[in-house]
Amino acid sequence: MSAVEARVAQLEEIFLRFELKAESDADNKTGGPLVPRARHYELAQALKEAGWTSYVAVVASHWLEEKKGETVVDVEHFEVATALRSVGAGTLVAKWRVRLELNEDIDSLFPLFAGADWQEREQYDLVGVSFKGHPDLRRLMMPDEWVGHPLRKDYAIETGCAPWR
Amino acid sequence: MAVAETPPAAPVTPAAQATPIAPVTQVAASTGPLVPSGPPRDGPIPPIRAARTPRTDCKPTKAFVPEPHLDLSTYEADADLMTLSLGPQHPSTHGVFRVVLYLDGEQIVKAVPYPGYLHRGVEKLCEKLMASNITPIIDKNDYVAPMTNEQAVNMAFESLMGVEVPVRARYLRTVLAETQRVASHLLWLGTFGMDLGGALGGGTSLFMWCFRERELILDLFENLTGCRFHYNTHTVGGNRHDVPAGWPEMLHRTLGAIDERLDQYLGMLEHPIFSARTKGVGVIDADLALELGLTGPLLRASGVDHDLRRDAPYHAYAEVDLKVFVEDAGDCWARSKVRIEEMRESIRISRILVDNLPPGPICSTKPLKMVGQHKLPPGQVYVGIETPRGELGTWLIGGGANKGSSPYRLKIRSPSLHACAVIPYVLPGCSLSDAIAILGSLDPVMGEVDR
Secondary structure (H helix, E strand, O other), X not given: OOHHHHHHHHHHHHHHHOOOOOOOOOOOOEOOOEEOHHHHHHHXXXXXXXXXXXXXXXEXXXXXXXXXXXXXXXXXXXXXXXXXXXXXXXXXXXXXXXXXXXXXOEEOOOOOOOOHHHHHHHHHHHOOOOEEOOOOOOOOOOOXXXXXXXXXOOOOOOOOOOOOO | OHHHHOOOOOOOOHHXXXXXXXXXXXXXXXXXXOOOOOOOOOOOOOOOOOOOOOOOOOOOOOOOOOOOOOXXXXXXOOOOEEEEEEOOOOHHHOOOOEEEEEEEOOEEEEEEEEOOOOOOOHHHHHOOOOHHHHHHHHOXXXXXXXXXXXXXXXXXXXXXXXXXXXXXXXXXXXXXXXXXXXXXXXXXXXXXXXXXXXXXXXXXXXXXXXXXXXXXXXXXXXXXXXXXXXXXXXXXXXXXXOXXXXXXHHHHHHHHHXXXXXXXXXXXXXXXXXXXXXXXXXXXXXXXXXXXXOOOHHHHHOOOOOOHHHHOOOOOHHHOOOOOOOOOOOOHHHHHHHXXXXXXXXXXXXXXXXXXXOOOOOEOOOOOOOOOOOOOOOEEEEEEEEEOXXXXXXXXXXXXXXXXXXXXXXXXXXXXXXXXXXXXXXXXOOEHHHHHHHHHHHOOOHHHHHO
């Protein structure tokens, strides 16, 4: 059993413990399994203890209301995907997604991973997802007085901005 | 405390007060030695600055626990707390970046970085463009190593679309990535010498030497792609420019010349002034490095044996026996050592692979003729590769409402962002002059931090 296979087996075992569908990394083009919001922090903690010690990224995306004809298929929501990496031989990325309704927030991973600090600030700034428990949730890229979150789908590219002072 | 204890300024002597300042008269050009104008002065010259008793308690008075979110109202300063805004135009920030430093004497108490001056909205822009249009824009992200940027984003597209890359293109990509790594590290070494001032051969000498050799590599890339800097040579499914006649020999000549000079650079690491300025300065321990998501030379200098080229091989890295350099100290010196050793290894790999370039096509897709030729299927992929600065990841979401050839969401996980995020942890407790050395050793590229 190679180092990669061992890691894959370990990841599948952890995902099964969280009642998630285990997916192999090779043809996994879903961005990882959907995790309930309440278990997001718990899963990150379990993965950190199992050796996924390096913080990779958090990606928030905004999904508009989807309609098929007149019927609403899906309401407007956010999706927050997180990735952690195990280091050394057989390195493997563990990915999972959390679906958020518009008024919901998600637990910050800052207490576990210091690298989540700036990544979460960036996603808050650009997409507008709120991270609960973040010590310093300010805008990272845009100026403090900026209105709106540029990476939302209803934010037009041609939005005007006040001159920089 | 220190301010209260300093003696009052020495009173200005009455003699100096009484003597009016003589107007500057033109010195006669004719004869005689130069004499100061004005009447001769009796007695000693009054000191320009009041004498100060030297502080005897000038030592790091507090055993410092770096606290990035330190509440300054609870901090008891020895002297007055001074706020210093380093940047956004300071040369040692290697771009446009501001760090607000709170200083207690010479010691940094808290550092608050403010990135975002180079934010251009690349991720938003990419949601309107196709893969072939995105490549030249991604070039400008890490403008010190554009080749690896192109590779990262194109590999994400290939992964989502399920496109195979021919063997020849995989070899060529490896050669380009490794050659680019040498160029990027050379630029870092030159600017690091500038940051340290006279420590490495005095100011600009090292900078000029490194740029002299980097020019040779840019010539090499110009010969291949026609561009010296923003190459746009990678595409979905392979490369656009095949190796011209005589290019492998040119690469051997260039890299061989650089390889000879690397010994001189390694010798510089032992220079006493360089050692004094970098050894034990800015130590990042392995746990913090992992937690913060540091990658690349920064992580390896902290003693973590991790390299995506060896541990999760892509391109043609599985075909070569890559040696990974690890240093345990985690200080500026270790980071310098790892980078210089990496250059030598990159040169070795490039020279092996360019000799073994397999024949065949360099691209598996047809040249783009019309909009929408390459459809992006729905799905999400994450692809991370090892650039000169660490793991550059691309999170690509296809499908969604776009349903065309442009991504629904493209997120770039840049290693420089995490390198800058380490600043609030490392700078507290250091002196101001160490801060410049630490910033230089992190090697961030601001175009990649702010995107």
